[in-house]
Amino acid sequence: MTALTERRPDSRDGAPAAVVDVAHLEHVLLGRWRDVRRAARELLADPRFHKVEGLSSAEHRERVLEQLRLLVAEGDVLRAFPAELGGADDHGGSLARFEEVLTADPSLQIKAGVQWGLFASAILHLGTEDHHRRLLRGAMTLEVPGSFAMTEIGHGSDVASIATTATYDPETEEFVIHTPYRAAWKEYLGNAAKHATAAVVFAQLVTKGVNHGVHAFYVPIRDPRTGEFLPGVTGEDDGLKGGLNGVDNGRLAFDHVRVPRRDLLNRYGDVAPDGTYTSPIASPGRRFFTMLGTLVQGRVSLDGAATNAAKLALVIAVTYGNQRRQFTAASPTDEVVLLDYAEHQRRLLPRLAQTYAHAFAHERLLEAFHGVFSG
């Protein structure tokens, strides 16, 4: 194996200087999915994917939606999906690719994550064959822009305590999706303020008077032709955020909205026409965490995207620190580069070291995720 670093005499003053084998370091840092990452970077170097500063929030949102369509056409976005549905069964490679999208515009990465990593993935992992056949294609191709409606105003981390209900009505074989009070409004949902025409809505499943815990339902929310909410659905725009303004985050509420029984994503829990509940997992706690576990890719990819954001910031800061000169400290003629000042080193180098550590730790996380999801 090539050594990462070696020492050799500095040609100018004879002092030893570290030499880094940049090509090898890049090879190691890019990890197992280096070819996927390189291909993504090449694609995302195209200015059509880049963030344009100075756009209004509305313009930025529309630009990012257009970029999602470009990704569908050119971006190899279906890697994580099963081969028989047009994907590649490549879970780690898919996340590695999405993590790189941040280099073009973080809003694009998050909106892509909502569409494919959350909305389509929930249909894939929580649904069964009937849902895959009827609903997945629209989500995968972006024909149906979707939301993932889990968080509520009152409960974010504590998903088990959400208050939206899905009460089964055996008379009509429908679930009635309902938001009982303001704190149960779905909150901070990507795509919900404007673009989503459907949502995977998480709600407490109630049948025969018994609450069986949180389950997911496929719920159409807007008329795709007019963009207007369907009867019983209300929403609000979360408005300007501290960042990610190309994503239309919003709130949703449901007033006794009826969906057919078959639109319960029923991989881990089902309701028969007469209202009888069954599940392959007897323990409600285990069932809940199994369901949430299938959606962990969103969190894994955020870790990778955050690491990439830190890398980009440090490339700028370290390059600047290595080139910018201020004050002639020890010499009457030569000005000193910023990175020769101890204070500047103390600011940047620990963060640089931490980011290397993050990159290697994330690679291990991604490998573990890939192993679990590839069975």
Ligand SMILES: Cc1cc2nc3c(=O)[nH]c(=O)nc-3n(C[C@H](O)[C@H](O)[C@H](O)COP(=O)(O)OP(=O)(O)OC[C@H]3O[C@@H](n4cnc5c(N)ncnc54)[C@H](O)[C@@H]3O)c2cc1C
């Ligand atoms: C940009 C963005 C996009 C989002 N998109 C979506 C989306 O598409 N769909 C969706 O459903 N949701 C979405 N969310 C919501 C997100 O999932 C929630 O913000 C998240 O689950 C945390 O919930 P919360 O904001 O209510 O924070 P809280 O749960 O109130 O937590 C507040 C703080 O307390 C800490 N905390 C909470 N419980 C504990 C504990 N037991 N021990 C220690 N610390 C604790 C948390 O870590 C956090 O720091 C989005 C959020 C953001 C910021």
